[in-house]
Amino acid sequence: MSGPSVEKGINFIREQIDAPVASFFSSCVHCGMCAEACLFYTQTGDPRYTPIYKVEPMRRLWENEFTLWGRIKSTLGIAKKVTEEDFAQWEELVYDGCSLCGRCSLVCPVGNDISGMIRKIREGFSAAGYAPEGLIGATTRAITIGSPMGVRLPALKAQIGHVEKETGIEIPLDRAGAEYMVLLSSMEIMNFPEYLQAIARIMRQAGRTWTISSKAFEATNSGIQIGASDLARELVQRVVDAAEELGVQTVISPECGHAYTAIRWEGPNLIGRPFKFKVRHILEVLDEFREQGLIKTRGKEQARLTFHDPCQLVRKGGVVEQPRHLLDLVAENFVEMTDHGAMNWCCGGGGGVSANERADELRLKAFRQKKSQLDEIGVETLVTACANCRITLEEGLEEYEMDIPVVGLTETLAEHLVEEDQEGQG
Amino acid sequence: MTAETLLTWARGSAFDWAIGIFVFGMVLRLIEVLSLGKKPDLAEGRGSGVKGGLKTIVTRSIPRASVFAREPVRITNGYVFHVGFLLVLLFYGPHIEFIENLTGLSWPALPGGIIAGLGMITMASLVLALIFRLRNPVLRHISTVNDYLAWAVTLLPVLTGYLAYSHAVLPYTAMLALHILSIELLLVVAPFTKLTHMFSFALSRWYQGYQAGYRGIES
Amino acid sequence: MSDNKTLGEHLRERGVSRRGFMKFCAATASLMALPPAMIPAIAETLQNARRPSVIWLSFQECTGCTESLTRSHAPTVESLIFDYISLDYHHTLQAASGEAAEQAREAAMKENWGKYLLVVDGSIPQRDGGVYSTIAGMTNLEMLQEVAKGAAAIVSVGTCAAFGGLPKADPNPTGAAAVSQIVTDKPIVNIPGCPPIPVAITGVLAQYLTLGKLPEMDHLGRPKAFYGQNIHDRCYRRPFYERGQFAETFDDEGAKKGWCLFKLGCKGPTTYNACATAKWNEGTSFPIQSGHGCIGCSEPDFWDAGGFYKALSVPIGDAAGAITAAAAAAAAAGLAAGAVNRYHKQVAQAAHEPLKVEELSREEKS
Known part of the structure; x- marks a missing residue:
């Protein structure tokens, strides 16, 4: 087998069918509740975006090949097979119409992890050659260049130089034995250098040693988004090799949603062994510092602000309380959106949707869900902890002419740090 | 064939076949599911998968507020026919006797009038569920013959049971025979339709709950 | 018995009063669903019947x-x-x-x-x-x-x-x-x-x-x-059935209180007879009144309708045997199906060639 083909795609899906998948399909009662949880359905009213319907080809494959009843039907020739046409038809549902936000999995009354299955079915679609151009490009760049946005080491070094100049703090590159190895997303390197700045200042105040690996500084994992485990594994392996080579205790996943899922949960399962280091999200680390009294802040944001929970952090990652603890430190007027925390609505750009230009229109339509959430509470600032959410939110806000600045939580926190040089000045 | 012999057949060999097919089908399907296996999660865990699995089996019965707010009638209706069906099944005297005969377990019965009322509510709720399925765009889009078949074989026992109880149509003997036969139809059809969820729901909730519990995330 | 007497004469000889005879005629009329006006005609006919x-x-x-x-x-x-x-x-x-x-x-x-x-x-x-x-x-x-x-x-x-x-x-x-x-x-x-x-x-x-x-x-x-009425419908114990109160054994509290005998196998619900109204032994009692469920003796094939002591809602075949056999068969079939499924998946995994990044795009290949 070489090159994409439907047979290869089907075989890749076949490999994904395990007991949970079989139980999920056995249990589905077609109640349609998953649609009510999905912003692609609620904002378009198109029933094709019903989450469980997005995995219909996988269900058919399971029924035809892994149930007695389906085998009988296949033998009799009355089973509906999965065809190339299905791949063509479902590609848009599987990639454009799903941000892997996991809201559907959380509301399914029989407990089906539907978004987990969409992640699985993408294995087949990517192998069959039915993945969106945008995601193929991002994945290709990630594998060949090291970053989906094409950011190379010199670019990072240049950014490091800027930050060092601005903060006067040394950014340690490839320091063996550091406690933490910090990963960055390309977007943070290119668009939001304030993140790196914030890290440097917080680490200095907390008195912790840290480093960035020149071999694996990129946190994002396009392999996870396109649903190609073989490629995702390669990207994870780079981080693992670097972390183990430097002997760090903890790898910090940056303000990015899927990067956390990729390295924290999928990573060990992809490389087939537990890591020799811990993986934490930056918010987990910051909250730990807060608990240990390692962060000193002064003053609070006066603006009325809210926090947009990145799906991969709250629903897939379990990082729910940490951002609230941290915001308590630095925000006076923090308000929650309805459906915050584990039930927060996706920005619409996750799961590779934002890398898929073809889906732009749909994504902006879906953004109306977030818009109505924001309209309801009327905030002046929107805080989040995912660079991809941030870009998507900014684009959406611009589209709907909403004047709300979007900021990262880490940098917001850093702005209120009581720093040693200032301490003297009182 | 008279109603009497039909009843005797329904209670006798027909039931044996029906329960046999039901047990065979359900056990086979559950083994088919379980035997596919699941890879262990190699990521560093935060909590107990077992606790999460057990918890989710229970908590998933309660809808999320935000989804409930979107579809209050549909969700409530779902409860009504599930609970109504179960109450009628589990608390009518003759049904308890049936269960006791198969399992040795027994408990007090509810008055027949209340059971009849619950049966009527259950039927009304099932009819409403059908209306939703026919009219809601999502339900219409994802529904197959399977869904309508499962609906019909669920309604029939309630309907025939109610008619037998109320002596409204046909002599009781014939209606009782039809009632038992409709249950047998349900038993025979269940393993080949979505009605497998009566058992597999616990497995599905367990799998999602286990992963969530282990990873320390909500489910 | 004299050969030529009419029924009327015969009854009078046996000391049946006119009043008693008319009462019987009225009952006969009602059994036949005839209007009361017909009673004299019935009496006349019967009087003179040979x-x-x-x-x-x-x-x-x-x-x-x-x-x-x-x-x-x-x-x-x-x-x-x-x-x-x-x-x-x-x-x-x-x-x-x-x-x-x-x-x-x-x-x-x-x-x-x-x-x-x-x-x-x-x-x-x-x-x-x-x-x-x-x-x-x-x-x-x-x-x-x-x-x-x-x-x-x-x-x-x-x-x-x-x-x-x-x-x-x-x-x-x-x-x-x-x-x-x-x-x-x-x-x-x-x-x-x-x-x-x-x-x-x-x-x-x-x-x-x-x-x-x-x-x-x-x-x-x-x-x-005589057979138009359902025993269960006419049973004086029916209210207990409606309330869900059943005797579980022949000597428990429920039995002593006269509760419904359904669980003890009473076939009243499927039996059509006049026992509950006409009763036996000059209207003294009938089986249910004396504490035993109806066995349904006026129905066809009542001997084969399961045991007399098995409730109507209870299966009468060998359900336990069927369940055991089905479970055993399913376990065997399930293990076989499971093995086939796992093999099928292993074949799929064996055929897996790691996906290369240049294989993602269809266009380049074709």
């Missing part, structure tokens, strides 16, 4: 039906009517025996050809030419066919004659059949029961005497007047 000839054939039976009829403690008008008929042939009751008895039958048939009433109790064996029950060298089957030819109507007394009864119970070794399975060209009324309520037998006879025709019948050929 003794009809009745031939009673007993086949595979236990004499319980005759006992039921003749062992009433106090004579009723109905039983006196029974006394009045010209019972020309009845094994148990006739004085004649042997060939004389058969001659009496033949004589009665000849004399009343086309007019006599044939009463049958017991079922008729058909297997092996009917050799399992013979009378005077004649099989029951032959005798029934012969006597039925000249009968005006046939009354099948008891469940054996009506539906085959105990002899027909599974596995029915003698090939027993009901009268109606053999005779199809005569009016037949079934008075089932094991035994039937005496008043049901005499009531039908009274009606036949009165109007010269058989009463209105249900789908099983039973007179609606």
Whole structure:
């Protein structure tokens, strides 16, 4: 087998069918509740975006090949097979119409992890050659260049130089034995250098040693988004090799949603062994510092602000309380959106949707869900902890002419740090 | 064939076949599911998968507020026919006797009038569920013959049971025979339709709950 | 019994008052669903009715039906009517025996050809030419066919004659059949029961005497007047059923309090008979009243409808066996299917060639 083909795609899906998948399909009662949880359905009213319907080809494959009843039907020739046409038809549902936000999995009354299955079915679609151009490009760049946005080491070094100049703090590159190895997303390197700045200042105040690996500084994992485990594994392996080579205790996943899922949960399962280091999200680390009294802040944001929970952090990652603890430190007027925390609505750009230009229109339509959430509470600032959410939110806000600045939580926190040089000045 | 012999057949060999097919089908399907296996999660865990699995089996019965707010009638209706069906099944005297005969377990019965009322509510709720399925765009889009078949074989026992109880149509003997036969139809059809969820729901909730519990995330 | 007396004279001789007789006529009218205005006409007809000839054939039976009829403690008008008929042939009751008895039958048939009433109790064996029950060298089957030819109507007394009864119970070794399975060209009324309520037998006879025709019948050929009511619907214990109060054993609190006997196997809900209203032994009681569930004896094949003590809602076959066998078969099939599925997946995994990034795009390849 070489090159994409439907047979290869089907075989890749076949490999994904395990007991949970079989139980999920056995249990589905077609109640349609998953649609009510999905912003692609609620904002378009198109029933094709019903989450469980997005995995219909996988269900058919399971029924035809892994149930007695389906085998009988296949033998009799009355089973509906999965065809190339299905791949063509479902590609848009599987990639454009799903941000892997996991809201559907959380509301399914029989407990089906539907978004987990969409992640699985993408294995087949990517192998069959039915993945969106945008995601193929991002994945290709990630594998060949090291970053989906094409950011190379010199670019990072240049950014490091800027930050060092601005903060006067040394950014340690490839320091063996550091406690933490910090990963960055390309977007943070290119668009939001304030993140790196914030890290440097917080680490200095907390008195912790840290480093960035020149071999694996990129946190994002396009392999996870396109649903190609073989490629995702390669990207994870780079981080693992670097972390183990430097002997760090903890790898910090940056303000990015899927990067956390990729390295924290999928990573060990992809490389087939537990890591020799811990993986934490930056918010987990910051909250730990807060608990240990390692962060000193002064003053609070006066603006009325809210926090947009990145799906991969709250629903897939379990990082729910940490951002609230941290915001308590630095925000006076923090308000929650309805459906915050584990039930927060996706920005619409996750799961590779934002890398898929073809889906732009749909994504902006879906953004109306977030818009109505924001309209309801009327905030002046929107805080989040995912660079991809941030870009998507900014684009959406611009589209709907909403004047709300979007900021990262880490940098917001850093702005209120009581720093040693200032301490003297009182 | 008279109603009497039909009843005797329904209670006798027909039931044996029906329960046999039901047990065979359900056990086979559950083994088919379980035997596919699941890879262990190699990521560093935060909590107990077992606790999460057990918890989710229970908590998933309660809808999320935000989804409930979107579809209050549909969700409530779902409860009504599930609970109504179960109450009628589990608390009518003759049904308890049936269960006791198969399992040795027994408990007090509810008055027949209340059971009849619950049966009527259950039927009304099932009819409403059908209306939703026919009219809601999502339900219409994802529904197959399977869904309508499962609906019909669920309604029939309630309907025939109610008619037998109320002596409204046909002599009781014939209606009782039809009632038992409709249950047998349900038993025979269940393993080949979505009605497998009566058992597999616990497995599905367990799998999602286990992963969530282990990873320390909500489910 | 004087041969030429009318029924009226006969009853008066036995001390039945006019008032008592009229009461009986009123009851007969109501049984036949006739308007009260008809009562005098019935009385008139009955007064002047002449003794009809009745031939009673007993086949595979236990004499319980005759006992039921003749062992009433106090004579009723109905039983006196029974006394009045010209019972020309009845094994148990006739004085004649042997060939004389058969001659009496033949004589009665000849004399009343086309007019006599044939009463049958017991079922008729058909297997092996009917050799399992013979009378005077004649099989029951032959005798029934012969006597039925000249009968005006046939009354099948008891469940054996009506539906085959105990002899027909599974596995029915003698090939027993009901009268109606053999005779199809005569009016037949079934008075089932094991035994039937005496008043049901005499009531039908009274009606036949009165109007010269058989009463209105249900789908099983039973007179609606006696079998139109469901025992369960008429049962005085019904309120307990409605409230869900059941006796669990024959000597528990519920049994002592007179709760419903459904769980103890009462077949009242599927049984149509007058027991709950007419009762037995001069209206003293009936089985449910004395603490035992109805066994459904007036219904076809009641012997084969599971145990008498198994509730109607309980399976009567071998459900436990079916479940065990099915579970075992499913376990075997499941393990096989599981192995096939796992193999299928292993083949898929073996065929897996790691995806290369340049393989993502279809366009480049084609």
